[in-house]
Structure formats: structure tokens, C-alpha cells
Amino acid sequence: MAMVDIKQEQADEAVISAVGAGVVEMPYSIYSGKEKWLIVGMVGLAGFYSPLPANIYFPAIPTLARAFGQSIDAMNQTVTVYLVFQALSPMLWGPISDRHGRRLVYLVCLSILVASSIGMALCPTEHFWLLLCLRCFQSGGSASTIALGAGVIGDISTTSERGGYFGMFNLGPMLAPCIGPALGGVLSQELGWRSIFWTLVIMVAVCLLCIALFLPETLRSIAGNGSIPVPKRLRALVPIVGRKAAHEIYDPATKTKSKQSVNPFVLFTYPDVIVLLTFTGIVYAVNYTITATISSAFSKIYPELSETVIGLCYLPTGAGMIIGSTMTGKMLDWEYARIKKAAGEHFTIEYARLRIMPFYLVLFIICVISWGWAIQARAHMAVPLIIGVFLGWTSMGILNTTMTLNIDILQSRSSGATACTNLVRCSLAAIMISVIDRMTSAWGDGWTYTFWGGICALLLPLMLLEIRMGPVWRGKREAAEQEKSECSEVD
Known part of the structure; x- marks a missing residue:
């Protein structure tokens, strides 16, 4: 399996094209470091609006229940339908972006989010069914920005630098659950519930304008390493990113073939991907459950x-996420370079990415269990707030690591891979949210989160399995895909 990783790394770091009698080494991406950070910043901003409409909405649920004349249980249906569409919609938009381009799908999704938010701001209080319907469209428009952003990062970054970029990109989606409730609470209390949705309209419209003006098309089957001219409909209105390099470099050989299938469900048949999805889904669901119940626990x-x-x-949890995202991204890139140099022909991407995982996982488990007993003991408020910092740090460390590795091993289908991740983690989070109140009522917060900490502890063997068997599974899959591709070319 070592030779597979070496060949992949060589293909990842540079694209080779024949020019005349010589051979010219082309960069994987024409964009400079500053331009890549600008692109990551734009897609990270868009990713912020994936979970924000859900979390900014939470504080207004009691107010909306009174306004629409519904019970809290009935109003919670709007949360359920949001989670359902948040899980499902990236399975459509992610593969489409892997086939037809990132930029166009971004514009469509953000436009849907703006339109549905306007509808919710204007929704008559006698039409509860309309509110439910608009929440479906709101989720369908916002949820896919994470999968799209992961696709963009896979397009422009090599394996050696991807950890840092993905760490910063993940700040947007992970900070929204922390900032959203604070913002929603202030808006609902001071300006009324409709102000929440008007605020979303303004914020998302600004993001949509930035994407329309500046984001270049990055899909490698269309734009190659960024040097290939793309159709007018896929061009940035103000092409300031990569403009200088595009005039100097042009190489059609950097254009990769798109996958024939856009069905992301096939990824669930890959054992190494299943292990990563299980790991990511459980950690995300446990952390999301704690975050979503902070308000109810603290009010009690x-x-x-x-x-x-x-x-x-x-x-505080948001601060921990910032620390975790920044540290983990740099650590992933540093560990990748160090282990690659030390391992030589025995290098595998699975070991390079997951070597620091036991540290994060053990600390995360301690934090989960400590959170439950702190809430049950009604400890001083400083105690759960400090635990929240470490929860944010360790959860970001785990999620950044597993999601970066998922893109590494499925780079040409990065949006589809992230869509599958989104499906698993949102589904598990929805299930946990639906049962957590019953569990804490029956067992108490301490034993409930001790149970979930124990479930997370069972992930350690999965991580060791991925390190040992992941390269084997991946090598067999890549060999089969290569053989299938060669047969297709012969036909």
C-alpha cells in the first residue's frame, strides 16, 4: 500500500504535461497562498449559513408558538423538518457540484435561502403549514454549503496543506451553533421574531453577492488547476482571484475527468468511508446534543x-472551537510533513491524519462525562462554561481530522463525500435530540452523558481499524476503479 500512497502524493502535488520535447511540471493549483485563503474565506462564510438558520431560530420557538397559536411540541416540528432536509439536500447538490461546477450550485442554494427567509419573515401567523414548508426550503438552500466548501478546498489544495485550509473553513459551520442562539435571543427579545429572518436575508444576501462577484469556478474537471478558461456563465463577475496567473499559465492537461456516476450513496459501500462516517457522526451528534441543550440546562x-x-x-464553546480549528489545522499539516519524511515508502495518509486522534478522543470523552455531572450537581456556572471551551476544542479537533481524511481519500468526489458525512451526522443528531430529554429525565444528566461518553470510547478500536486496514481497502478500490477506467477507454 505504500506505493499507492506515493503515487497518489506525486499526482496530488503536481500535474505533469508534455510540452514539445521536454516535460513541464505544472502546479496543482495556480492560485497563490493569499488567493487560496481568500477562496477559503468566502466558502467558509457561506458554510456559516448552513447551521445558522437552525440555531438562530431556537430562542424564538416559544414566541413563535404563541404567535402561530401552536404548542411547543407542534413548533418543534419545524426543527425536525429542518434537520431532515439538512441531512438529505446535500446528497443532491453535492454530487451535482462534483459534475457541473461549484459556483453555479452556490448561487442557486444561497438564492433559495434568501427567498425562503423572506417568505418566513412575511409568513402570516394563521398559516402554520406555510412556515413548515418554508423551513424545508430554508434548510434545502443552506445545508449544502458545507459540502460545496469541502469540494472547493479539495479542488485547490494539496494533501500537505489541506488540513490548515479545512480547519479554517470548518470555523464557519461550527461557530454558527454558538453565535446563532445569542444573536437570535437578542433579536427576538428586542425586535420581535420576524427580525430574525430579515437579519438572515441581509446576511445571506451579502454572502451571495461576494460569491457572485469574486468566487472562481474551481471544479478540476472544468477549470483544471485554475488555468483553463471556463464558460462565461461560470466566471466570477469580478475575476480578481487567479487573474494574473491565468494569463501566464494554460495547460489543458490539468483538467481531470469527471466521474460518470453522481450517486453519492455508493460511498456507503466503502468500508474505510463507513468507519470515518461512523466516527464523525457519533462525535458530532454527542457534541451537537450538548450544544443544543445548553439553553434548557442553564435555564433549569x-x-x-x-x-x-x-x-x-x-x-465559550465557540472560543474553544476557534482554538481547536486553528491548532488542529496547523497540526495536521505539520504531522503530515513530519510523518511523510520519516516513513518514506511506508507512509500512509490514514496514519498521518489519525495519529493524534487518541489524544483528542480521550479528552473529548472526559469533557462529555464531566459536563453531565456538572449539570446534575448544579455546579457553579463557571464549571460548565470552562468544560464548554474544551468540548469545542476537542470536537473541532476530531471533526477536522476525520473530515480532512475523508476528502483525502475521496478527493475527486469531495462534495459527495461531505454530503454523506452531513447525512450521517445530521441523522444521528436528530435521533439524539429526540431522546436526550427522556434519557436525562430517567437517568439524570450525569449517567446520561456517562453513557454517551462510553459510546464515544468504543470509537477508539474503529480508529485503529482505519489506520491498519484503511490503506488496504483504499488500494483495492483504487485498483478496481483504475481497471474499470482503462476498460472504458478501450471500449
Whole structure:
């Protein structure tokens, strides 16, 4: 399997094309470091709006229930349908972007989000069914931005630098659950529930404008390494990114073939991918459940806190996520370079990415269990807030690592791979959210989160299995795909 990794790395780092009698080594991407960071910043901003419409909405649920004349249980249906479409819609948009381009799908999805948010801001209170319908469209428009962003990062970055870029990109999707409730609480309390959706309209419209003006098409089957001219409909309106390099470099050989199938469900048949999806899904679901129940837990044990203050209690977790994202991204790139140099022909990407995982996983388990007992013991508010910092740090470390590796091993189908990740983690999160109140009522917070910490501990053997068998499974799959491709070319 070592030779497979070496060949993949050589293909990843540079594209070779014949020019006349010589051979010219072409860069994997024509974009400079600053231009790549600008692209990552734009897609990270778009990714921020995937979970934001769900989390900014939470504080307004009681107010909306009164306004629409519905019970809290009935209003929670709007949360359920949002999670369902958040899980399913990337399975459509992700593969489409892998086939037809990132930029066009971004514009369509963000436009749907703007339109549905306008509809929710104007929704008559006597039409609850319309609110449910608009939430479906809102989720369908917002959920896919994470899969699209992962695809863009796979397009422009090599394996050796991908950890850093993906770490910063993940800040957007992971910070929204922390910032959203605080923002939603203030808006709902001060300006009314409709102001939440008007704020979303303004924020997303700004993001949509940035994407339309500046984001280049990055799909390698269309734009190659960025040097190949793309159709007018796929061009940035103000092409400031890569403009200088595009005039100097032009190489059709950097254009890769698109996959014939756009069905992402086939990825669930790959054992190494299943292991990563299981790992990512369980950690995300446990962390999301804690984050989503901060407001209810704090209002129960600290009744003197206002809605605005409770919303601000999400910020320590957000700070931990910033620390985790920044540290993990740099550590992944550093570990990749170090292990590649030390291992030589025995290098495997699975070991390089997952070597630091036991540290993150053990600390995450300790934090999960500590959170449950701190809430049950009604500890001083500083205790769960400090635990929240470490939860944010370790959860980001784990998710950045597994999602980066998922893109590494499925680079040509990165949006589809991330869509599968989104399906698994959102589905598991929806299930956990639906049962967590019953569990804490029956067992108490301490034993409930001790149970979930134990479930997370069972992930350690899965990680060791991925390190040992992942290269074998991947090598067999790549060999089969290569043989199939050669047969197709002969035919």
C-alpha cells in the first residue's frame, strides 16, 4: 500500500504535461497562498449559513408558538423538518457540484435561502403549514454549503496543506451553533421574531453577492488547476482571484475527468468511508446534543439568567472551537510533513491524519462525562462554561481530522463525500435530540452523558481499524476503479 500512497502524493502535488520535447511540471493549483485563503474565506462564510438558520431560530420557538397559536411540541416540528432536509439536500447538490461546477450550485442554494427567509419573515401567523414548508426550503438552500466548501478546498489544495485550509473553513459551520442562539435571543427579545429572518436575508444576501462577484469556478474537471478558461456563465463577475496567473499559465492537461456516476450513496459501500462516517457522526451528534441543550440546562439550574445571558453562554464553546480549528489545522499539516519524511515508502495518509486522534478522543470523552455531572450537581456556572471551551476544542479537533481524511481519500468526489458525512451526522443528531430529554429525565444528566461518553470510547478500536486496514481497502478500490477506467477507454 505504500506505493499507492506515493503515487497518489506525486499526482496530488503536481500535474505533469508534455510540452514539445521536454516535460513541464505544472502546479496543482495556480492560485497563490493569499488567493487560496481568500477562496477559503468566502466558502467558509457561506458554510456559516448552513447551521445558522437552525440555531438562530431556537430562542424564538416559544414566541413563535404563541404567535402561530401552536404548542411547543407542534413548533418543534419545524426543527425536525429542518434537520431532515439538512441531512438529505446535500446528497443532491453535492454530487451535482462534483459534475457541473461549484459556483453555479452556490448561487442557486444561497438564492433559495434568501427567498425562503423572506417568505418566513412575511409568513402570516394563521398559516402554520406555510412556515413548515418554508423551513424545508430554508434548510434545502443552506445545508449544502458545507459540502460545496469541502469540494472547493479539495479542488485547490494539496494533501500537505489541506488540513490548515479545512480547519479554517470548518470555523464557519461550527461557530454558527454558538453565535446563532445569542444573536437570535437578542433579536427576538428586542425586535420581535420576524427580525430574525430579515437579519438572515441581509446576511445571506451579502454572502451571495461576494460569491457572485469574486468566487472562481474551481471544479478540476472544468477549470483544471485554475488555468483553463471556463464558460462565461461560470466566471466570477469580478475575476480578481487567479487573474494574473491565468494569463501566464494554460495547460489543458490539468483538467481531470469527471466521474460518470453522481450517486453519492455508493460511498456507503466503502468500508474505510463507513468507519470515518461512523466516527464523525457519533462525535458530532454527542457534541451537537450538548450544544443544543445548553439553553434548557442553564435555564433549569440557573433560573436567574435572562434569555440574552443564556445565549451568551454559548460563546465559550465557540472560543474553544476557534482554538481547536486553528491548532488542529496547523497540526495536521505539520504531522503530515513530519510523518511523510520519516516513513518514506511506508507512509500512509490514514496514519498521518489519525495519529493524534487518541489524544483528542480521550479528552473529548472526559469533557462529555464531566459536563453531565456538572449539570446534575448544579455546579457553579463557571464549571460548565470552562468544560464548554474544551468540548469545542476537542470536537473541532476530531471533526477536522476525520473530515480532512475523508476528502483525502475521496478527493475527486469531495462534495459527495461531505454530503454523506452531513447525512450521517445530521441523522444521528436528530435521533439524539429526540431522546436526550427522556434519557436525562430517567437517568439524570450525569449517567446520561456517562453513557454517551462510553459510546464515544468504543470509537477508539474503529480508529485503529482505519489506520491498519484503511490503506488496504483504499488500494483495492483504487485498483478496481483504475481497471474499470482503462476498460472504458478501450471500449
